[in-house]
Amino acid sequence: GAVVSQHPSRVICKSGTSVKIECRSLDFQATTMFWYRQFPKQSLMLMATSNEGSKATYEQGVEKDKFLINHASLTLSTLTVTSAHPEDSSFYICSARGPQNWAFFGQGTRLTVV
Amino acid sequence: AQRVTQPEKLLSVFKGAPVELKCNYSYSGSPELFWYVQYSRQRLQLLLRHISRESIKGFTADLNKGETSFHLKKPFAQEEDSAMYYCALSGSNYQLIWGAGTKLIIKP
Numbered sequence: 001g002a003v004v005s006q007h008p009s010r011v012i013c014k015s016g017t018s019v020k021i022e023c024r025s026l027d028f029q030a031t032t033m034f035w036y037r038q039f040p041k042q043s044l045m046l047m048a049t050s051n052e053g054s055k056a057t058y059e060q061g062v063e064k065d066k067f068l069i070n071h072a073s074l075t076l077s078t079l080t081v082t083s084a085h086p087e088d089s090s091f092y093i094c095s096a097r098g099p100q101n102w103a104f105f106g107q108g109t110r111l112t113v114v
Numbered sequence: 115a116q117r118v119t120q121p122e123k124l125l126s127v128f129k130g131a132p133v134e135l136k137c138n139y140s141y142s143g144s145p146e147l148f149w150y151v152q153y154s155r156q157r158l159q160l161l162l163r164h165i166s167r168e169s170i171k172g173f174t175a176d177l178n179k180g181e182t183s184f185h186l187k188k189p190f191a192q193e194e195d196s197a198m199y200y201c202a203l204s205g206s207n208y209q210l211i212w213g214a215g216t217k218l219i220i221k222p
Contacts, residue, residue: 034209043200043214044158093158095210103148103202103210105158 002028002098006106013084013113021079021109023094029074030096034103035067038091050077084113116141118203120213127191128221135186135216137175137201146204147177147184153197161199162186171195196220 003026013019023033031052036044048069049057056069066088068080077096081088094106117140127133139145149162161170164177164184175186184201201213 043212046209046212049209095158101204102160102163104160105150107157 002026002096002102002104004030004094004096004098004104004106006094006109008109009107010110011112013111015085015113016083018080018082019084019111021081021092021094021111023077023079023096023106025075025096025098025104028096028098030077030098031074033071033077033094033096035069035077035079036093036095038093038108044093047079052077081111084111086113089113116203116205116211118201118211118213120199120201120216122216123214124217124219126219126221129193130190133186133188133191133195133218133220135199135201135218137184137186137213139182139184139201139203141182141203141205141211145177147175148202148204148210149173149175149184149186150200150202151197152200158200191218191220193220193222 005024007022033050035047038044046059047062050069050071052071052074058064071077089112091108093108095103098104119138147164150158151161152158162175173188177184196219198215198217200215202210205211
């Protein structure tokens with residue numbers, strides 16, 4: 001089946017620094033990828049829709065200058081958390097629309113800002 | 115408004131007992147419904163899609179348009195079914211609208 005690889009799986013960074021998370025579709029091309037944030041014991045919250053070759057579409061309340069999304073190729077989208085603060089600590093998950101338009105998910109990235 | 119509701123945050127049943135995870139939706143149009151499962155320490159993965167009308171790992175789900183429901187069922191629960199289950203609806207631009215999730219615990 002289709003595989004989405006997300007890297008890193010876990011990252012700890014200092015407050016004020018930036019962190020980049022990569023999401024790759026390994027065996028299919030994904031014109032659209034989605035970035036989610038998952039708080040403990042809560043459902044997935046869609047942050048933004050990443051479209052290859054164009055600007056990402058952000059959900060209401062998500063700061064686009066803080067969460068930079070780049071979808072430069074059909075197999076790679078990146079999420080950069082800029083000037084991270086402890087409140088940005090969370091579990092970030094990407095998904096890509098793959099064969100038959102099903103959503104396939106990366107394994108997630110646990111971000112801890114100290 | 116487009117919405118997916120999973121009324122139970124936690125469902126605990128004994129091994130061998132029937133399981134039903136509830137999902138109701140609100141959507142104007144023809145929805146496409148999914149069930150996703152997340153086992154401990156693993157990624158989210160697709161379990162069922164209503165269009166395919168198949169049974170995966172013994173689970174089935176029928177779309178009831180009259181009741182706007184897509185409940186997930188299994189006649190005999192197994193311990194390995196313990197996981198987090200999410201009901202989702204495919205909206206415009208193929209974005210998924212998610213339910214809050216139900217944690218299923220199967221007791222031995």
